[in-house]
Amino acid sequence: MDGKTLAERLTQAREDVQPVDTPEDVAEAIEAARAGSDESATDAIVEQAKAMRGRFDGVETPKQTAKVCLIVDDSRVIRKVSSKIARSLGYVPIEAENGEEALARCKKSMPAVVLTDWNMPEMDGIEFVRQLRAIPTPKEPIVMFCTSNGEAKDIHEGIGAGADDYIIKPFDETALRAKLEKFHRG
Numbered sequence: 001m002d003g004k005t006l007a008e009r010l011t012q013a014r015e016d017v018q019p020v021d022t023p024e025d026v027a028e029a030i031e032a033a034r035a036g037s038d039e040s041a042t043d044a045i046v047e048q049a050k051a052m053r054g055r056f057d058g059v060e061t062p063k064q065t066a067k068v069c070l071i072v073d074d075s076r077v078i079r080k081v082s083s084k085i086a087r088s089l090g091y092v093p094i095e096a097e098n099g100e101e102a103l104a105r106c107k108k109s110m111p112a113v114v115l116t117d118w119n120m121p122e123m124d125g126i127e128f129v130r131q132l133r134a135i136p137t138p139k140e141p142i143v144m145f146c147t148s149n150g151e152a153k154d155i156h157e158g159i160g161a162g163a164d165d166y167i168i169k170p171f172d173e174t175a176l177r178a179k180l181e182k183f184h185r186g
Helices: 006-016 023-035 039-052 076-088 099-108 125-133 152-161 173-185
Strands: 067-072 091-096 113-116 142-147 165-168
Touching (some): 067 076, 067 099, 076 091, 076 113, 076 173, 091 099, 099 113, 099 125, 142 173, 165 173
Parallel strands (some): 067 091, 067 113, 113 142, 142 165
């Protein structure tokens, strides 16, 4: 230690940091902080970036450009396989084991795409989709059922509950990839 208090080091670090005015400046400052080893400089940049939050009026920051895909299924295997496919298409996959957990995640941050099973404990897919569609949001997510309920009446009920698409289990990687690619382009 050089004898300076934490407050003095932080004040000095803040004075050494260049102001940022655009999302690109924030991204450059973050990259510079990652390359350096001075934690107080990183803290100062974090504070500056927080202060800049909201100033970009409609300009997307790097964090906002990633499309999130929520995968809701009580089968860990289905979630992992679906996550791998979603990630390969540029989505950021997040997972939930049932409708209640998925709904809580959506209330915190609405994903771009939701893949959901129908038959799950706690809250089934139909109820989850109905409640999801009741959440006010500027941009509704694309919702697709991934389920073994494959009768025509099931498909009608799923779409009627608010789903945009439907895929019947067991599906292969090619079929799921084709559906997700269609959403990704949209």
